[in-house]
Amino acid sequence: MEAVLLERQDSIHRTGEAPFVMDCNKDSLAGAVSQRACVFCGSRVVLYPIADALHLVHGPIGCAVYTWDIRGALSSGPELHRMSFSTDMQESDVIFGGEKKLYNALVELIDRHSPKAAFVYSTCIVGIIGDDMQAVCRKVSEEKGIPVLPVQSEGFKGNKRAGYKAACNAMRQLVGMGDISGISKHSLNIMGDFNLAGEIWLIREYFTRMGVEVVANITGDGRVGDIQRAHGAALNVVQCSGSTMDLAKMMKEDYGIPSLRVSYFGIEDMAESLYAVAAFFKDEEMMRCTRELVKEELSLIMPEIMKYRQALAGKRAAIYVGGAFKAFSLVKAFRTIGMQVVMVGSQTGTPEDYEELAAITDPGTIIVDDSNPLELSAFLQEKDVDIFVGGVKERPIAYKLGVAFCDHNHERKEMLAGFTGMLNFAREVYGSVMSPVWRFVPRKAETLQEETND
């Protein structure tokens, strides 16, 4: 295929074609215009929603300004996370070191905002000039009496996954600091949900209805105090496996807390996740409540979903998202509305992730790791896709070609998790695919013209 560089051919697979090989989870190829960001991005997105913490980016202005208020992660209280703080390093800081500026900036911002903790993100050049962030953070922590945690997120030290790990390392230092008395034996931490458009509130409500206490949100609508008590929970439920699974593993190691992989996207995965939690607690009453809950929720959404299904049946979808785990759920969610997934890819999937994608998709489906605009646009055309699901960087690729689009990334303002989220998803897909504007775009206008001529 002309759009694919030779070095990238092993990162593309078509379901049904043997043998399965997938070259993934490595640095992006130079010059390939990857859709990925960097280590810093990985850390920043995971920690971002912790709303009562100060998030200070130690580096030149770019890294902070491009991540200002970037996620649709809502807070029910403080909104410190929506601010962009930077040491705004200048040339003299690069030459003489930025430690003093970092110290002064931290003191100034902690005095101004009284956060419950501070995360300090290192950026590329901090890694190069060798500022001792650990020492500065320790000093400020002692002086101000709050945890001040360095996040080792130099952009070049790996890909986004390395950033997830760095974020988990920082959070690990918080866990275990709080008082855990009074936490129910039926309790859990919600990990890997970022409360986009208020999703975690919905999920919490489901758990509450089941009789499960949620100890900490990690990290959507997150609070430092809750994370410090997170070791008191009986279970970790982990969505978005790439981003917080490391923390779950650390908590298993440190406190023996087991974890379950869950997903709140799509009817099947949402229901299965709740059942898995109920099964974990081995509580008959809880299982009964859960069945009730699922039944009730489905009865509320299915009539309308069936309406969309009728209109969308047989249409083709393409998926390109950050984490592969979300892609599994999306494949199923599209089936729920009668659509066929013909391309699916992610920025950070592992070989196991891609193997699973190959197992659940139809023959001929394109599976791709760390793709780029040229490949994605070629796939959209080859498969004559009706809707593309991705993030902001994928949107103009779809729109330029006259393909419908659904934003499923962290900037979205629509709730897509939970049962209600499935309905919203169906509405959004329907609203984009069925829009009359496509008849005017060249891709469709030409076909319409030909049909008219015939």
Add this chain to the structure above:
Amino acid sequence: MTKMVPQYVSTTNACKLCKPLGASLAFRGVEGAVPFLHGSQGCATYMRRYIISHFNEPIDIASSSLGEKNAVYGGGANLKLGLKNVTEKYHPALIGIATTCLTETIGDDVKRLLFEYRQEFMQDGGPLLVQVSTPSYSGTHMEGFHAAVRALVEQLTVAAEPNGTVNILPGFLSAADLRSLKEIVADYGLIATVLPDFSETLDGPALRDYPLIPEGGTKIKDIQAMSGAKSTVEFGHTLPDQLSGGKHLEKTYNVPLHRLGMPVGIRETDRFFDVLGELSGKPMPEKYTMTRGRLVDSLVDGHKYVFGKRAVVYGEEDLVIGLTSFLAEIGVQPVVCASGGTSGGFIKAIENAVEGFAVEMPRIHEGMDFHEIGELAAELKPDFFLGHSKGYTLARGLNIPLIRVGFPIHDRVGGQRLLHIGYHGAQQLFDLIANAMIMAKQDGSEVGYSYM
């Protein structure tokens, strides 16, 4: 008149972007060009996302995607591999290579690396390679923008016969501004090389196929022949000489330079039209005498709605200067003029812009962030904010309108279609401002008048 604001160590909600972003935008305005950042992968991706959210257009910015080993041993190999891959896939006529803070700090000698690359891979031809140094630990995106324009001129322009054309170096305008600018110049019968020109590359039509590189942009052969132009018109009061493409052309090829402000508002636009008249030897085309006349007529019609209103204006220095000049012309009191830039020329230029008008001298501050702007605004009770969309939170907090201009516009459609320059631009700005004031009064009134 510049009462000191508290000087904070930290920056909160910056009112500036970093240098490589500006360079990427400038390179995107050259025909057949691909912007390329020499640094870690995140820079290119973050900037693409930021630019896409304003223009709603694809922008492919390549990266050398440096990893840990490259940061230790040098990024040369990745730079070369990246250039090779971009050449193979995009078939560019030009690759615009901008450095980042990482590659500047590890000390990669890009010039030497490109020399080697040409020796190793370009014996049989290949794209032009233009490189610019854009460490993000100094200056803002505007310095990056101007540096890239200067690099294009320095590295592409060669001695040429006089060709009767005019060079226009407009700085960072909107796509609509660039289209309007080209129309104005053409209406004077002048043939102009506008550099950069992303009016099509960042605001193109719906297409059948994904364009490797979208059509449009300043033609490379025109850049090469800028030395033969009869004059250069360059916008920007704060542009330092060492970043000025016009200065380079003047010094190297004796192309006379007209340095003007961004033509925002009546007086700055008049000056620009005067220069066009001088260069073309023609009077103002009737189309523009009529537009100017209608503009003045509308200012009269609407002057009471805006007179004495207090505005906070912020953004890139030269845009703020132009906007402030226009506000003074319509009787709005600018109370704060702020920019994240620190060119050194901002304060004087604002003072000049309001001189002779019956307004108080505004608070003028360079190197500002939104925390500082917010502190001033809280004290000065403005009626509206005028600037890009990042001021929204502050304006919302004060319960006053934000009138969106400039870049970025991340919370509305149509940022690329906003018109700021010329008489048409002034008309649009006036209508926006007057209607925002009328709407604020109407919405806040218990009566709800249905006439103004």
